[in-house]
Amino acid sequence: MAFNAAQYTATIDKLNSGLTTMSTKLNQVGPKAESTANKWYVPGFVAKALIWCAKKIIEIGSWILKKIGELLKGAAVPVLAFKDAWTWQSTVRGQATDVAGNVAADALQAPKQWKGDGATAYTSAVKLQPTAAAQIATSADKVATALTLCAVAGLAFYVALGVIVVKFLAALTAALVGLGSVVFSWAGAAIIVEEAGVNTALVITAVTTLVAALGTQAQQMTAVEGEAKDNKAFPGGKWPVATA
Template identity: 45%
Template sequence: MGDLTSGTERLNAKLAQVHPAARQATDHWYVPRWVADRITWLADRTVEIGKGILDTVVDLLKGVVAPIYMFDYGLEWKDIRGQAKAVSDEIRPEVRPTNRTWKDDAADNYADAATLQKDAAARVGDIADKIGTSLLLCAVAALAFYATVLAVVVKLIAATVAAIAAFGSAVFSWAGALIILEEAGVNTALLATAGTALLAVLGTQATEFVTLAGEASDPTGFPNGRWPDAVA
């Protein structure tokens, strides 16, 4: 996040240097008025395009902490999965000493109830495992997206520096505008591609979450429709 924030600040500072560079190039007696006006127009468009992409990046930064939360919550769900599995493993009615001392209905009822609890704990562990995996997949996809955003910012900074150098000369001012225009097209396409990939992953995981929510709320897999209260 720090690299992205500092990158946007640097890009904004570089864009602020475009107009002064254009004015310096045109503030000479030998530069015709129509040439100066054209250079000023090019500088305006350059800054406008750069600011447009910068504003988009700043908006995207509002969700930059999301991958961190996804990782944290994903790991928490993995912990829940481990705890539920431990409970399921601990409940082993077939090896309990009581099975050798209890007889008839008492032993059968105990074994049946313990088996149901074992299965319910395993089910909770399975759901928690799937939720944790989905969150971690979302976190990885989001990190890849923001890595692309950072790459775009770095490329735009380099392009703006080159544009400023071009605007320093009335002869090559048009080249500065072309540099930004080219970068605008390439980087907008990069952001769109990365955004599409991110949405595809998030969409798939959202569907998975809906399915898991249905499984978690389905009472048929739990003893008496509830868990862990087997006798309610």
């Protein structure tokens, strides 16, 4: 899956809309169950099943609503990661490759006109700069790749949450119909609650998958940090200056 800003925005909008609808439907569960349970012709065991089912659905639904709401607080991150990836690739890497090419031994113009001990010393001192610039370009490419993968993982994550919301809304709609019907049983209540519970497991799975993906990219960033401290490319941890 590639990152598509328009698709991502639409996904987040649908998620927010879905959570609003979910909240509205959850608020209907309790009253719907109580209304049916209080009918004079509803047997006691059915009324008990209705109230039990309603409480479970509200409990599970509230957890899903709260958890996805918390996860949506990070909705801006994938977009920012994608924009930063573009900057690292087009600006940092692009300029670093320009420097690497311009200070390469064959590309230096000054020594072609400048002769003597000074020119020799300068040529010797500047020879490390192409390596340093190339290292910056390589590291920038890795950072850009890691950020892009984070953005893609974020998109996949929120798409997965969107699917979960749609599934739960379907279960919630069915539950409201069931809670308003006198044709109800403990078995029916258990099926509705089980379907709702499946969605909590899906949320946890989606979070686990995202954490694993981000963990891989964190390892990549650690490797980049190590490259930035490489004394071969950056003697003493600094950019090699062109002075003897």
